[in-house]
Amino acid sequence: MSGMDDALTTVTLKxxxxxxxxxxxxxxxxxxxxxxxxxxxxxxxxSRNRRPHGxxxxxxxxxxxxxxxxxxxxxxxVKRTVDPTxxxxxxxxxxxxxxxxxxxxxxxxxxxxxxxxxxxxxxNPLAQADDEGxxxxxxxxxxxxxAHEDDSGLGVIExxxxxxxxxxxxxxxxxxxxxxxxxxLKPYLQADGVLATTSEGKVDVFEYLxxxxxxxxxxxxTNCIACGxxxxxxxxxxxxxxxxxxxxxxxxxxxxxxxxxxxTASRLDAIDTADGVAACQSVRACSRQCPRxxxxxxxxxxxxARVKER
Amino acid sequence: xxxKHIEDMYDAVIVGAGAAGLSAALxxxxxxxxxxxxxxxxxPKILVISKLQPLRSHTGSAEGGIAASLGNVEADDxxxxxxxxxxxxxxxxxxxxxxxxxxxxxxxVINLERGGVAFSRTDDGHIAQxxxxxxxxxxxxxxxxRAAYAADRVGxxxxxxxxxxxxxxxxxxAEEWYVTDLVLDEQGDRVAGVVAYDTHAGATHxxxxxxxxxxxxxxxxxxxxxxxxxxxxxxxxxxxxxxxxQLEDAEFVQFxxxxxxxxxxxxxxAARAEGGVLRNADGRAFMADYAPExxxxxxxxxxxxxxxxxxxxGRGVADPKDPDGPRDCVWLDxxxxxxxxxxxxxxxxVETVRKYANIDPAVDWVPVKPTAHYTMGGIPxxxxxxxxxxxxGGDADAADSHRSIVAGLFAAGECSCVSVHGANRLGGNSxxxxxxFGTRAGQTLAARIAEHPxxxxxxxxAADADESAVEAVxxxxxxxxxxxxxxxxxxxxxxxxxxxADDNPYRLLADLGRVMxxxxxxxxxxxxxxxxxxxxxxxxEPRAAALHAHSDTAAFNQEVTAIWxxxxxxxxxxxxxxxxxxxxESRGSLKRLDFPERDDxxxxxxxxxxxxxxxxxxxxxxxxxxxxxxxxx
Numbered sequence: 055m056s057g058m059d060d061a062l063t064t065v066t067l068k069x070x071x072x073x074x075x076x077x078x079x080x081x082x083x084x085x086x087x088x089x090x091x092x093x094x095x096x097x098x099x100x101s102r103n104r105r106p107h108g109x110x111x112x113x114x115x116x117x118x119x120x121x122x123x124x125x126x127x128x129x130x131x132v133k134r135t136v137d138p139t140x141x142x143x144x145x146x147x148x149x150x151x152x153x154x155x156x157x158x159x160x161x162x163x164x165x166x167x168x169x170x171x172x173x174x175x176x177x178n179p180l181a182q183a184d185d186e187g188x189x190x191x192x193x194x195x196x197x198x199x200x201a202h203e204d205d206s207g208l209g210v211i212e213x214x215x216x217x218x219x220x221x222x223x224x225x226x227x228x229x230x231x232x233x234x235x236x237x238x239l240k241p242y243l244q245a246d247g248v249l250a251t252t253s254e255g256k257v258d259v260f261e262y263l264x265x266x267x268x269x270x271x272x273x274x275x276t277n278c279i280a281c282g283x284x285x286x287x288x289x290x291x292x293x294x295x296x297x298x299x300x301x302x303x304x305x306x307x308x309x310x311x312x313x314x315x316x317x318t319a320s321r322l323d324a325i326d327t328a329d330g331v332a333a334c335q336s337v338r339a340c341s342r343q344c345p346r347x348x349x350x351x352x353x354x355x356x357x358x359a360r361v362k363e364r
Numbered sequence: 365x366x367x368k369h370i371e372d373m374y375d376a377v378i379v380g381a382g383a384a385g386l387s388a389a390l391x392x393x394x395x396x397x398x399x400x401x402x403x404x405x406x407x408p409k410i411l412v413i414s415k416l417q418p419l420r421s422h423t424g425s426a427e428g429g430i431a432a433s434l435g436n437v438e439a440d441d442x443x444x445x446x447x448x449x450x451x452x453x454x455x456x457x458x459x460x461x462x463x464x465x466x467x468x469x470x471x472x473v474i475n476l477e478r479g480g481v482a483f484s485r486t487d488d489g490h491i492a493q494x495x496x497x498x499x500x501x502x503x504x505x506x507x508x509x510r511a512a513y514a515a516d517r518v519g520x521x522x523x524x525x526x527x528x529x530x531x532x533x534x535x536x537x538a539e540e541w542y543v544t545d546l547v548l549d550e551q552g553d554r555v556a557g558v559v560a561y562d563t564h565a566g567a568t569h570x571x572x573x574x575x576x577x578x579x580x581x582x583x584x585x586x587x588x589x590x591x592x593x594x595x596x597x598x599x600x601x602x603x604x605x606x607x608x609x610q611l612e613d614a615e616f617v618q619f620x621x622x623x624x625x626x627x628x629x630x631x632x633x634a635a636r637a638e639g640g641v642l643r644n645a646d647g648r649a650f651m652a653d654y655a656p657e658x659x660x661x662x663x664x665x666x667x668x669x670x671x672x673x674x675x676x677x678g679r680g681v682a683d684p685k686d687p688d689g690p691r692d693c694v695w696l697d698x699x700x701x702x703x704x705x706x707x708x709x710x711x712x713x714v715e716t717v718r719k720y721a722n723i724d725p726a727v728d729w730v731p732v733k734p735t736a737h738y739t740m741g742g743i744p745x746x747x748x749x750x751x752x753x754x755x756x757g758g759d760a761d762a763a764d765s766h767r768s769i770v771a772g773l774f775a776a777g778e779c780s781c782v783s784v785h786g787a788n789r790l791g792g793n794s795x796x797x798x799x800x801f802g803t804r805a806g807q808t809l810a811a812r813i814a815e816h817p818x819x820x821x822x823x824x825x826a827a828d829a830d831e832s833a834v835e836a837v838x839x840x841x842x843x844x845x846x847x848x849x850x851x852x853x854x855x856x857x858x859x860x861x862x863x864x865a866d867d868n869p870y871r872l873l874a875d876l877g878r879v880m881x882x883x884x885x886x887x888x889x890x891x892x893x894x895x896x897x898x899x900x901x902x903x904x905e906p907r908a909a910a911l912h913a914h915s916d917t918a919a920f921n922q923e924v925t926a927i928w929x930x931x932x933x934x935x936x937x938x939x940x941x942x943x944x945x946x947x948x949e950s951r952g953s954l955k956r957l958d959f960p961e962r963d964d965x966x967x968x969x970x971x972x973x974x975x976x977x978x979x980x981x982x983x984x985x986x987x988x989x990x991x992x993x994x995x996x997x
Contacts, residue, residue: 122722243480263489
């Protein structure tokens, strides 16, 4: 590390990239209408459409960083100084807007709250297969790992789009399916709907009363930023099974537990379906990385109980 | 979410989906005018276009509170709120607007609650309220608990609730669409529509509309260090300038004194309220030199200016994350606060410092610097949200000076200036402004829709009147499509020597932010402004014009949007610098080192600036109840 500032080290980002092929190219392929293929004789076009069309590759960027830099800092540096074509969503940069959920080393989390120090991993020589195809086990020899420190800095971070959602470009995934599922469960307060007006400086209607204990029953659930980390972590949802997903259920639960809401019965009916609470397998992977600290798995458990107790 | 198809003509297009844009959509749909239309079987065609999915809007980052004289915790009176707002704005506030803000604040907050906002509560179930700087009782007396809050995430709560209500109301969104052009008719006195770029498909669209409302937020990204998200690039303001309209009071930008060094992330004022002390490079607690009485708890603009004075005198420190960088920070020393107490009352501050500076505030001093936070100025609007031009009849007080309304064009929120914030915004008033004047603008817009709805079965050839407007939008869309094709094509070989191929909008943004920061952050003078204007003309304008995308795939090509954002910021920077240059006084957030005093004789007036080189026009401040006084706390 000679010649570098003391605080600086290096990290290598391995980014799974994808560039969609323009629509016109897809149409143009095939040339003559007689030669046009209708896809597989078994599945027709549907199986073909499921896979994204475009170019996929893995690109490595090695950067000088500080351990406390966030992965978002690193990607912004890439955009500014190395490769302005790299695409990823980001906005507030401090974990409130929910834009930048991706898969880091296979784990769904936010770019802006993940630090290099926490996520960089050194290649583990013990995990490599030798010439005969055997992977050595036995003594974990730290010296072997440390030998790499000088040339690989802090190591490698692997980035990919959020699992469970179709990739659109590089780290950008299409999270509309999640938002559609949230919208489907009527995610808005249903109460008397009367609004206040002002006359001569006085209002004619007051707030709904709700004491701090009633607020505490659902306040945590209102902190959801709809980032999709829980969905990408859920083996049922990300595995592609029919499941409305933890984010939509959290949104439903938020209103079920709000003392002001008058639609509890119909909300519980709406999630009492095969792809609703019944699809949750209580794996609880959804709780682990929630950036707002919601114990999503426990909340799932609670709402399942609410549905069953009806 | 993208619209299934684009209508030939919209009743209204709302640009932006934060608190102001969403409030406007709801205000319109809930209005008596729209109810009447629906009873007559006419459904208004309204589209909300947003460059972000609405839940990503920067409203969600607001922490502290929304001000309203609910009087839930102690006696309060909306007249006191009115007075505090005028005084906080250093008397550059239009008092008719501030009066509405204060009078309708309780209604606004109650309706947010009735929409579902999870406000913190008092023991008896009412909305809880806390103190906020500058909010007092009895016209400048003791501090009063006026800010309704939801822990330290009131903006998140409001944003999500407004979006949820829009879902309930069936509002149609075009998400991740970026508006590139605001189109007026040939005379420039009526709106024709917008050109929008669908970032998913990578295609531009002509959007014809009889009404357009701009609610695109602020422009913190003019500065390197800002609390604003990466998307606050002053788009609406730049669109207005490009369409030949004016900005009002563009020179007033509020800096929050304690951003966490170069991240710009806010460290709450509570850190100093609990005993945190600002120190310079020598370790001296310098606020005693500037504000002997209030010291570290003096008003925001006072503390920001004091920090800057220390830095300018060479007593700043470098951000430890960038030890060779500029010495443009000072220390926030929180080591005097008991460790357990700190964890208990400042959890968010402690977490932010640990997470983003990797230091322990109980042991280490924390690097801080003023961070660009809020643009008080913006697109001039009436109290009903209508955008106008100030027509100057010779001098500001001339009898034929007047506001000339652009028919069908509205604005709301931080991108607009109804002038409730004057020269300095009071905490808790920004969310209030966005929700309250957003709703009002939506209501005015609805009334205008009802006069002449697109789906009117009784339509009597009004379509003819639209024809020139339709052509204007189509022409702008074609021009923008051509510009897009040029951006996506490789840089011409003969341009390569200029370095244009190596430049990119992200780098330009960072460079521009540093220049603006040096020139006008917290303080400025004729010289700093002139230097920056020179750099802008000779470096940034040519660079911005020469930018090219480095990928020729249009779909999700973020660099294309970033290029347009960078161009918007350069346009806006020019207006901010020229407006700052024109005001030969110091007022509120604007500190002219060469004109250190407030000058009511000459400058109790709003600056009105457009993109032409005609210079600034001055619009008198509306004074109704409170004549100007010295602003002292």
